Amino acid sequence: MATEFRQSARSAGPVLSLRGATLRFDRRTLWHGLDLDVQPGEFLAVLGANGTGKTSLLRAILGRQPLSQGELLVAGEPVRSGNPRIGYVPQQKLADEGTPLRARDLVGLGIDGRSYGFWPSRTKRRRVDELLAAVGASEYANVPVSTLSGGEQQRLRIGQALASDPRLLLADEPLASLDLSNQRAVSELIDRQRRERGFGVLFVTHDVNPVLSMVDRVLYLANGRFRIGTPDEVLRSEVLSELYGSPVDVIHARGRVIVVGTPDGGHAPHDEHHDAGHEEVCDHNPDDAEAVVL
């Protein structure tokens, strides 16, 4: 399968291809048998509760976490760490107070951090200016990063991630701890850039609402299993109830989607016992559990 799969991924051009991808830690299976192709320019939201393996998926794509089973290609090539075809916006970490780094230095790290060989300083400066303009950060180019707001710092991280002109952008909770207007600004920035530059996006988020209008498909992870499809196909009560193995209500109100259910739903995560056909013994009564927004 491997050769055929690689050839088709290269010629047909998905920026990310997974076949039978499985990630297991000890006996816990985070996801199993994941088949997924992400096309150039596609916006895929990765959804799921805490600990379902969203960040681990990004780590696998970055070559930092080997799969337990299956195959994973980035732009038709096997994963490798430091792949310039991937831009990565890690979970938000604000710059330490007093850090002397300026906004342009942070973006420039996206160039220096890659093995491009020698960059003449004028060429690098022009490239950094282009990236700062692309993410709307030119006016604070020379300001120390630690004095900038969370939203402003996040723009710079996106600029840094775009430095290698990636074909795939991985963004891990890029809206976390941003206020509503910055959530909108940052998500619109990613949306505009993927349309202009044609890279695919994997956007990990707990709340799909800020990006609902931009998302082409969602990958929803729960209980070691997953569903992939358009938001209308996946974000439905019957689909998520089946995925969680317990009643889940998907409520659509004022253009927002709210997923309400019982955490864990009385089911243990997918593990070897289930694969072996053994019944989990569980004294948890789902009727006793409080409904929460998942």
Ligand SMILES: Nc1ncnc2c1ncn2[C@@H]1O[C@H](COP(=O)(O)OP(=O)(O)OP(=O)(O)O)[C@@H](O)[C@H]1O
């Ligand atoms: N190297 C590892 N060894 C063992 N367990 C790990 C390892 N990496 C991650 N895990 C476990 O895998 C699970 C999934 O972690 P991951 O960070 O991928 O979840 P997540 O969906 O991104 O969660 P969150 O939404 O809280 O960020 C967690 O229980 C975590 O402790």
